[in-house]
Amino acid sequence: MTINSFDRIKIPKGFWLGLHYLNIAPSIVVREAGLPLTIVNDQSFVTTDQYFALWQAFSDIVEDPAESTVKLSTNFENAQLPPSVMAPYHARDYRDALNRMARYKQLCAPERIHIVEEGELCTIELSWLFSERSEPPMLVGVSLASLVELGRRGTGKPLNAHAVVLSRPIGNIQALEAFFGCSVRTGSHRSRLILRRSDLDRPFISYNEELLEILTPALDKSLEKKLRNNSIKETVKWIMKQKLASGRPDMQVVASELGMSERTLHRRLMDEGASFKQLLTDIRRESALEYLENPLLDLKEVAFLLGYEDTNSFFRAFRQWEGDTPSRWRAEHLNANFTTDSTAIKTIH
Known part of the structure; x- marks a missing residue:
């Protein structure tokens, strides 16, 4: 396991809320992951490998990881989101929201969101810095699905992806295709979400300039401090x-x-x-x-x-x-x- 001062993840409140929503006791997932029960404490931090173990245990316990991925990505209240994730939901447009998500994700975990716009398409890939293990498929699914849900809630439109490519299967692929509104292929070296660039220009009906003027300086200051102190x-x-x-x-x-x-x-x-x-x-x-x-x-x-x-x-x-x-x-x-x-x-x- 890599020991690094950056490799500290505070388990998101949404993870525990997701377990509750699916009627799964946190203690069962923690034990399945081989981790101490003390991490259920709201102030606990885990490494990337431990975080992966939690998601893998989560995936092993649910009946169908694909259907659970869709439920976790759609059944939440924006008010439950931390400020680093709430800010993108109040961005000016979908492009602004994705860029804010990529920037402030660093406050939550050593995960990077890579966004490349080329031609008529926008390709988004995720990477984790401190693990040589592959990300659990269900974690990948939830991460990509959440980015699509961000666009749908922000624009108020039934936005669909152009294509989704996964490194490994995630349960019932038909459930994923119904959610993303496109074909979902598996077996690629790296998972990625492909959007239409024209969708990135869609304005957000949830745009809140005053809220962003409050959140942005505070988030930028926290990010600068985090990077400076490590x-x-x-x-x-x-x-x-x-x-x-x-x-x-x-x-x-x-x-x-x-x-x-x-x-x-x-x-x-x-x-x-x-x-x-x-x-x-x-x-x-x-x-x-x-x-x-x-x-x-x-x-x-x-x-x-x-x-x-x-x-x-x-x-x-x-x-x-x-x-x-x-x-x-x-x-x-x-x-x-x-x-x-x-x-x-x-x-x-």
Whole structure:
């Protein structure tokens, strides 16, 4: 489990209300998730992996995850929403609402909402920073369905998605298609919601300029404080490690994951006496030593996992770090570990 000062989630009140609505006792879900009953306390925080475990337990208990997804996404009162989620419901239009949701989501959880407008479509993808596990399908379903419900309640129109793509099935797919008003496909690498860009221009009948003038400064201040009070170096290194295999991560990609501009990320790292380039070198070096201790990985695989295009580039970098070749370093350390283990066994006997 990743230990990170950012990896703290206060379980939303809506989660417990959803259990109540479906007549499920919180204690049953908590026990099924293998977590202590104390987290039912309104002030408790959990890690991303623990949060995922709760949603997976929730999904395992309900009769049909798809039908429960629809019920949870539609049966709630706006007044029950926290300020970070309430603000988008009073935005000027659907686009403004989605952007506000993406910005203030950071106050609730280490989850990012990526919005890309291209051509006639808008694609929305979700990602979590601090877990290598896949998001529970029901959590993905509720998250995407809630974004559609946001548009419907805000515009007062029967807005439908253009398409929905899920990485894994969520129960009765017909129930999901009836809700989203479009086809729902499964089996993709990453789940995504695809909207029509023309729908983003729809004004919100719930637009409340006065309320936003009150909420926005307070939310922006809370977000700035949250980001300022957390060390960012280890978070950046964690994101880098997850993205190395797909190529060398650049500052724009990492800044986007953190929901900030490149300039802000650069300044935050400088404040902590770090640089993006040096952190990338550090995480590559640390990861290289970790991978080389696994005899099942050949050197080409190690180079790939570190984001190098060829093994020669990896070899040159490793020699600069350790003053040796990867193969000799591996042989020496694996032999040293074997000798240590053998000595320990003899001592026991």
